[in-house]
Amino acid sequence: MSLPRPPRPRAIIDRRALTVQLEHLTDLVSEGRPEGVRAARADILAAAKDALSRGREEIRRRFEGEGGSGAALCAGNTYLMDQIVRVLHDVTVTHLFPKQSRTTGEKLCIMAVGGYGRGEMLPFSDIDLLFLLPYRATPYTEQVVESILYVMWDLGLKVGHSTRSVDECLRQARADLTIRTAMLEARYIWGERALAQELTHKLYAKVVAGTGPEFLEAKMAERDKRHEKMGDSRYVLEPNIKEGKGGLRDLHTLFWIARYLYRVSDMDELVETGVLTASAAAKFSRARAFLWTVRAHLHYISGRAEERVTFDVQPRIAERMGYRDRPAARGVERFMKHYFLVARDVGNLTRIFLSVLEAQQKRRPMLSVPGFVMRRRNLNGFVLDGDRLAVPRPRTFADDPPALLRLFLVAHDHGLSIHPDTLRLVTENLSRLKGLRDDPDANAVFMDLLTHRKEPDTILRQMSEAGVFGRFMPDFERVTAQMQYDMYHVYTTDEHTIRAIGVLSRIESGALAERLPVATKVVHKAHSRRALYVSVLLHDIAKGRGGDHSVLGAEVAREVCPRLGLSDEETDTVAWLVLRHLDMSRVAFRRDVDDRKTIEDFAALVQSPERLMLLLVLTCADIMAVGPGIWNNWKAALLRELYYRTEEFLIGNPSTVSQDRRVERAKQALREALSDLPPDWVEEHLSRGYPGYWLSCDTTMQERHARMIHGAEGSAAGAGPGVTVDTRVDAGRGVTEVVVHTPDHAGLFSEIAGGIALAGGSIVDAKIFTLTDSMVLDTFTVQSAEGDALDQPHRLDRLRETVVKAVGGTLDLRGELARKSRKLPARAKAFSVPPRVIIHEEASKTHTVIEVNGRDRPGFLYAVTSALTHLNVQIASARVNTYGERVVDVFYLKDLCGMKIDHPGRLREIRRVLTQAVALQALESEHGSAVARDAERKATRAAE
Template identity: 30%
Template structure:
């Protein structure tokens, strides 16, 4: 977006040739549409060229509106010149503000005194049709004055659009009458308008997940986006009758530097929006992964070629996130000023003194004099502690927000080393209420980044993958929110085990500190867990925590991923896995803290990543590890105990239902110890009953059962004669786009095959879980009956996954003396991935015994226990090499 000769405003204005269009209009109908199309195309292409050659974005946005003004006026004069009935052509909405982005609709209203007569109606239809035929994207309405007033009174969106109206052509009296009928003296007075628009903003922010920091943000509707700037403009216009944001400076609502920040933020969002419109050729306000790299390069950021990083995208997006964060702060401050000016203008309010530094008025805290922070810098932290300790405080007054921002520089090394600052910070994080709100406020005002400089480096930092849905700082604050939520009695029903543990923690602030520091080293060279652990240890010790407590926080940061990895990627039915994890955890105290941090971390990473299956896995790992830590017995003894426990309880339940010993033994003689280890008594009972009911030994048993509360389905298949059963089944599951979390494959003692699959459903699929259960059974039955293994179905890679490269890594580990090799594969997730892997196993003569499936964003992390297909022997080095090469070729 650089050029040798920078375009000028005159270059924009010269894009429309009014005389040429007028000549075509005079020549008659045959030339009008063609001429209009040519003129519109010339304007659009001309603006695009000027933008690409470095024209300021303001010239494009205002210039397009100005060019459309002239074009529409020309057409209006041609069509309505002989119409007797008064008609006003009015620009509304963004066009009314004089702003038109490259692909934005042109919003128009045709205003009449009374209902149109036939001649006027025909003229209006001709005008609208001509605009559409000429290639203009318009939004239009036709209203009488009475209709205008009535609709604006009942719908604030219409009232807001009309409030921004500009007369383009036609009857001035009509336009003035409309403004009078829809102004604040007639409808939507100051207070009603402000309160309703404020409610709209709250609802809008909630819709976009209460954060501007989604990795594919909507730059118009998201928090801190263009709509928030427009919100300021609407209130300004309604209350002051002001026509521009600069008027807020004249009214002493904004300072010059704040206006500059507001306009610079708007300018960046306008640039991004213009670039998006030109890049996509349509109205697109989402910063999708599809466009981020190209936009990053367009805005002058560069990748690190040596590290094959996405540095350009991450730097571009960090600029965006930090900009909307500043806009979010300005929006909060201005709305607070508006609240005081509009809602409390006739209500002086009682001043309640808190201490020598702070007081409240109308429920909002403020400094008692403008030198509070300069006289006593520690008050920059004290304010947040007071907010926590006084639940009646609703927020911070605007002038105090200004002073906080103005005095942030006082938080320097000397401030950070002061005992009072350290005491206040620890007190803030130890409070029983308000911790999440105040840490978010501290982040928004820049205090958290100033006090912990390492945190400042992660503010607005994105991670370019599908696993992390938010920027690092926002993710961290979501972790803190989740941890705090576990301690709130009203939410204890959500996660009973975790809430119970949380309520018994003696020092929950240690957990919150671990949450605050767990990702603080993201983006630095090196292991972020190790680097963050060092930061956490130094911080805790410097803030007066004991060696024991400081080491716990540091240990949690260093090991915050191990429980998630163990639960999702390892076989936690294997006591050896539990023993290894228990050895790393070392104590029940560590386990309690780690479990709470792990579940809160996963839930804060991406709402779509958390499900009842992961909840179940973590609970199972927690319970088994706690038992092993309490008992202290070896894993071999635990293994045998678990097998006997599952057999005994399953046997008792079957006996209660009338099964005899011989009946049970006849079925169980097929089952291996591994089967009894991997399945619960309830699952064993279910399988046994289904096999017993199935009298036709020539056809397989195919059954499902669902748990809609947990969003999961179990698929159970038992057969004595089907080849390549795993490949056939995962082919069906892949076609249905079902997500396999776990698979167990047993070659029975008498040649039978038993396979079980755990399938998890996303929230939007859970309501259809029973339909999937009914659909999958006949499809699996048909697939197992095929004499030939049909070709795999090729499915398209989803849009968002196409933009991420994941290097395929394959490794092998010998796990026992019986020939079983564990293969680990890390690759990009895609539809039908398991089918591709299963087909490759067949081609390479590989037999599969179990599978552990885990997906994080765009990355699949899968483990398969395999042998040679027929002889159940271990894989030779040559077979491993051939299998690896075949998989790499496919993936």
């Protein structure tokens, strides 16, 4: 396998000059004295180190100053390492271990394998070497190999190596697929070339021959397993550029299979064989070059062999690669969109290429062969080729463009995969879809696909990857591969949309009845099924256009819906749902549904039970499709309660009566669950909770609370109430529930929040209840910094202990949290969220509603609630929401007399103090307490 030489190679390394520089080594070792040998080795190391350093500097200078070509960088690094290895070999056999003549058994060939073998040398790539021998190793070859490796290790190179004879290589290649793959990439560097030629010849003759289908199947299974491990989506917002779906390893798989079956050195050679078209080969080269360039920047920025394109490095790579901010999209978002489009191209190449190879290996007739025979029945104008759906003739799409859509519907109806040659024809005929956008029949087929009763997301995703979805619906193409630069959204906009459609389908089928019981029930009551599916399709369609995507999306809906065949009424419903698709979650998660004003305002917004049902289902589908771990039972309970309260209001039931009835039902359920406890104690306990408690917690949680309180009172008999902390791991949701029962006092909420943060917990939700006996019962939903449940016994013990100390006042919470905040991972520090305090004066008739926004970090909630304590206000209830790097805390406040705070001057003070508290907490976490205190003093003087 030959590789391209970099331009001006001697500016990178001059092997001849380096060899001449080391000619004096013969004199140093001629007398055989140990000190002479040591001096020779030191000179070799010094010269090689200098040459390696100069070469790397030149390669980096070219990369960062001459256009940043990853292909050129790989060629330069490979050339540099080849020359270093050649020099080390020559000085070793010439000066350190000279021999006038070597026996056959003492001959040695050095070959590059792995990424080094195929010329994919990034700044911090490993060096994989094969020392190839004719027979078993001799003392002489062992000395030579050892000497070369010692110098390379001393150079700081990460070297993987093996020393094998030709026969050993063949034997291990037969037994191990990984070694066989490495042998495919083996490239001659230096030494006895005849050994390299012998290995290559025998590998193909004795190992590869006749095993093509086996190798193809194994590599496809290996790829699928890797994809599953990496999340099985190419649209994850922090992709692994090497192992992720649509990454470099997928391209490697194509290359390995092509080399195994056709002995090609590069994918371009497959054009001559008819396996790839020229455009497909060019697409492969462009994708590889782009990924190499991104990976090179990633290595240089990280200073190591990093493969994950995390949030903190994405803006830096985007800037280095020339992606600038534009009015509708930031530079980093434009860069990542390009990345995901390349990943999609890699997926298309992989699917079509591997399918074609599989078909060829099984000797199936290719569609491009004239006069081929189909052995199958007709399916709605299509035919079966084996077990795959195909077109009956190459001109099918040209003669009947709507077949481009019907193909996917028929395939999905019959559970068939589509023949690779047919997919190739689809790609070649995508331009014909433009003329179908206003075709009623074509739009009817699209609606059948969108609203299919059987997993519509599966076929919509295939249509998207084939380019059909976006070409037929240009608005969808605009959000294809579009990322949102935050830590909340896990997928690109198009992938999120398709997943949301899949969630809606599973709600309708009953597959999510356990997690979404209300949505599963009401989805069948709603009359506007088509409108619901289209609203899910369009709910994020206007993202990235600048402005409110809900408002702009509603405008898009009014244009698109008539084209799709929806009636005026359905169009109006879809536009309203798109406009309001975020409102139900905002109200449920950030408002107190026990406040009647919340229900009145939300009912005035939705206006009808039909729209309420549709909005609930859309909201559930939207949230569940955001990413793993976003949906949880707490959010489900809040949405469910908002739905029932609003439904009762809309149909005219007096909510107070209904609320009393539900409270009594909850109490009766708890009586039955606590039948083993003393009845008098149970009745006393039932009198402690206000209605909000009974309506916001399910019976299981209330039972756990009651038993915790009963146990605490029993153990503290005669000693007065203390602090009780209970924890429960919910592995299914990946969270830990922390329940605190203690006497109420000023600043309690901030103390608990600070203790949890200090113990390594990140609060994702909180429910705050003050009982009638002046005790508080607060439930916090907590995760680790990594987004997992705190489930290790020692961490739970530390959490309980820290909360008790925090409530007891024995910890310097502010100082400890500031120190902890400075240890945030780099990816979390990549985001800046300006502090923002919003006062919702009309949200409640009885409380002042304050919303605080900022960047999530340890101690954020502590800082905010501490400021509220110093403002002498009461926190009646709170909603704590975390959206990736952004935290939104909503508090229902009263003054110390229990009245709503509405004086303009007092509200301005609250806004100023909270804004300052968030800003100072961010400053303290970044720069330390001294800087924050100085800023605080300046802010205080300015306010005065």
